[in-house]
Amino acid sequence: MSLSNILVVGGAGFIGSHIAKMLSLKGYHPIVFDNLSTGHRDTVKEGTFILGDLAHPNDLDQVFSRHKITAVMHFAALIDVGESVIDPLKYYMHNVSYTLNLINAMHKYDVKTMIFSSSAAIFGDPSQPHVDENHPCFPVSPYGETKLMVEKILHRCDIAYGIKSSCLRYFNAAGGDPEGIIKNFKKKEHNLIPLILNSLKNPGKPLVIYGTDYPTFDGTCIRDYIHIEDLGSAHILAMEKLLRERTSTSYNLGNENGFSVRQVIKAAEAVTGLKVNVVEGARRPGDPHQLVASSQKAQKELGWSPRYPSLQDMITHAWRALH
Secondary structure, X not given: OOOOEEEEEOOOXXXXXXXXXXXHHOOOEEEEEEOOOOOOHHHOOOOEEEEOOOOOHHHHHHHHHHOOEEEEEEOOOOOOHHHHHHOHHHHHHHHHHHHHHHHHHHHHOOOOEEEEEEEHHHOOOOOOOOEOOOOOOOOOOHHHHHHHHHHHHHHXXXXXXXXXXXXXXXXXXXXXXOOOOOOOOOOOOOOHHHHHHHHHHOOOOOEEEEOOOOOOOOOOOEEEEEEHHHHHHHHHHHHHHHHXXXXXXXXXXXXXXXXXXXXXXHHHHHHHOOOOOXXXXXXXXXXXXXXXXXXXXXXXHHOOOOOOOOHHHHHHHHHHHOO
């Protein structure tokens, strides 16, 4: 697989940029395709960068016609659960319609391998403590619906066109580059750990806890956090297995441990030595009370295991990426 061109769509964003770096270290050539609406050019440290937009099929034609693509990794999506409830059409357009442009280009240029950035949001409110791949899918937000729609589209494209896919359901991506090379340039944060750290970096800026009356031990939401490096290794392992075995599949990716919002705040305070200015707010629509992964399938089939399971390590690496 050495020197294979891997198209990393959304590769200037938080997750895509780290995985592009990891692909390069593994001997692949990442081709980063990004419109820089939320990503940042300075995060692209390896491979080839192409400024382009999934909304414009001609941009995709330029990429696929000029480069022999072995596989596509798709990270370009809107991810704010609350915003998706307020403006669902925006999410269906960006996350579904524009993804159809990408899949259509793959079909047109005979590229048969897709690694799709999916989400635990497809499951909705879980009916069991650890969510495995067979858990029923009842998303409670338009964001979750868009991810599930794309998974269904990819299933149909496998049957009809032989486009093989691996759908990776993230629980909560966290952390940062352990080497401190890739910095976090995100214009707007949605995830808890960077929101906490940004509030600490800007004294006086409060952190809002959205909901303190959930049916959990301390009233706040519980989530499973996974380090960006562990996500990256799972992507590469899933891609290599898909290229080798040509069977579409899906994996839930998490550490199998849940932490409440209040626990994450306390951990961030311990790591930084600073006090978070907390403001308690109302629940946000579309937020399940608990999401914790069962990652047994990925561990068994991919030989994958988290290298950075410690919440403290994730916070330390994320804090370093802000400086």
